[in-house]
Amino acid sequence: MKFFIDTANIHEIKEAHELGILDGVTTNPSLMAKENITGYDAIRQHYIDICNIVDGDVSAEVIATDFAGMVKEGEELASLHQNIVVKVPMIKDGVKAIRYFTDHGIRTNCTLIFSPGQALLAAKAGATYVSPFLGRLDDISSDSLRLIDDIRIIYDNYGYDTQILAASIRHPMHIIECAKLGADVATCPLKPILQLLDHPLTDNGLEKFLADYAKGNK
Ligand code: G3P
Numbered sequence: 239m240k241f242f243i244d245t246a247n248i249h250e251i252k253e254a255h256e257l258g259i260l261d262g263v264t265t266n267p268s269l270m271a272k273e274n275i276t277g278y279d280a281i282r283q284h285y286i287d288i289c290n291i292v293d294g295d296v297s298a299e300v301i302a303t304d305f306a307g308m309v310k311e312g313e314e315l316a317s318l319h320q321n322i323v324v325k326v327p328m329i330k331d332g333v334k335a336i337r338y339f340t341d342h343g344i345r346t347n348c349t350l351i352f353s354p355g356q357a358l359l360a361a362k363a364g365a366t367y368v369s370p371f372l373g374r375l376d377d378i379s380s381d382s383l384r385l386i387d388d389i390r391i392i393y394d395n396y397g398y399d400t401q402i403l404a405a406s407i408r409h410p411m412h413i414i415e416c417a418k419l420g421a422d423v424a425t426c427p428l429k430p431i432l433q434l435l436d437h438p439l440t441d442n443g444l445e446k447f448l449a450d451y452a453k454g455n456k
Contacts, residue, residue: 239417240294242425244405246273246284248291250428255292257431262294264369264405264425266325266349267301282318289319297347297367299325300335308335316344323347323366328356333363340364347403352380354388361393361400367423371406372416382412386419410434 240261243254246269254260265288270276275284285298296319300311308331312324316339324339325347326332336346340363347367348360352375360368370389375382389402401422407413410433413424 239421240423241431242295242297242403242423243431244269244407244425244427246270246275246288248273248287251288251291254428254431259431260292260294261423262296262321262425263288263292264297264325264347264403266297266299282315285315285318285322289321292321294321295323295345295367296321297323297325297349299349300327303327303329303331305331305334305338308332309338312339312344312346313342325349325369326365328360333359336360336363336365349405352385354385354392357385357389357400357402358392361396361398365400367401367403369403369405369425372404372412373406373408375406376408383415383419386416386421390420 241259242262242264243251243260244264246265251263270281275281289296298315300308302308302311308326315324316322323345326335328348328350336348339346345366347369348365349369351357351368351370357368370385372382386404393400403423403425404416404421405425407424407426407430410430413426413430416424
């Protein structure tokens with residue numbers, strides 16, 4: 239399973255990259271705003287800065303919601319760096335835009351996926367990735383893992399190449415369950431990635447190893 243980091247925070251991206259486990263980055267307009275990255279030039283420069291840190295796919299989201307606007311913006315974003323993947327919302331014009339980008343060799347990430355039908359449409363339009371949002375489904379008492387399972391079954395039934403990019407991940411068990419279900423990618427904030435490291439028996443075991451070593455090597 240590939241690991242992407244879901245942030246526009248340069249320090250967190252660098253930390254995950256230095257851990258040696260990072261395959262890519264996803265951003266969205268909310269994550270950019272959280273880092274106070276605003277304005278046409280600053281946003282585009284930020285994408286380039288991220289691409290210069292991580293050698294992997296970097297999702298950059300369009301703001302336009304009409305077909306012509308999404309195509310114009312997506313082509314601009316894709317021209318910034320070869321690793322940019324254009325992130326497009328799951329709306330009618332978005333599906334049309336994904337088909338356009340697919341036909342013109344531009345890779346896409348269809349975002350705001352909450353149902354298997356939406357994932358099927360995105361795959362049919364040729365999306366490189368679909369982003370089902372786990373945490374936001376859990377927030378409304380809907381079974382987010384069932385969605386990942388359903389999409390996996392549908393894509394495998396027909397051999398769709400579209401990769402399942404599990405998003406809106408809130409805790410390490412989301413990552414583990416997605417890995418068990420065969421999601422291709424998990425995009426997460428840094429915290430749940432680092433939480434995968436934690437186990438009290440590891441800490442206790444290491445403490446004892448070091449104490450025993452110290453006893454015999456005074
Ligand atoms: O990748 C989508 C993600 O950023 C949404 O996460 O926590 O805002 O639901 P969240």
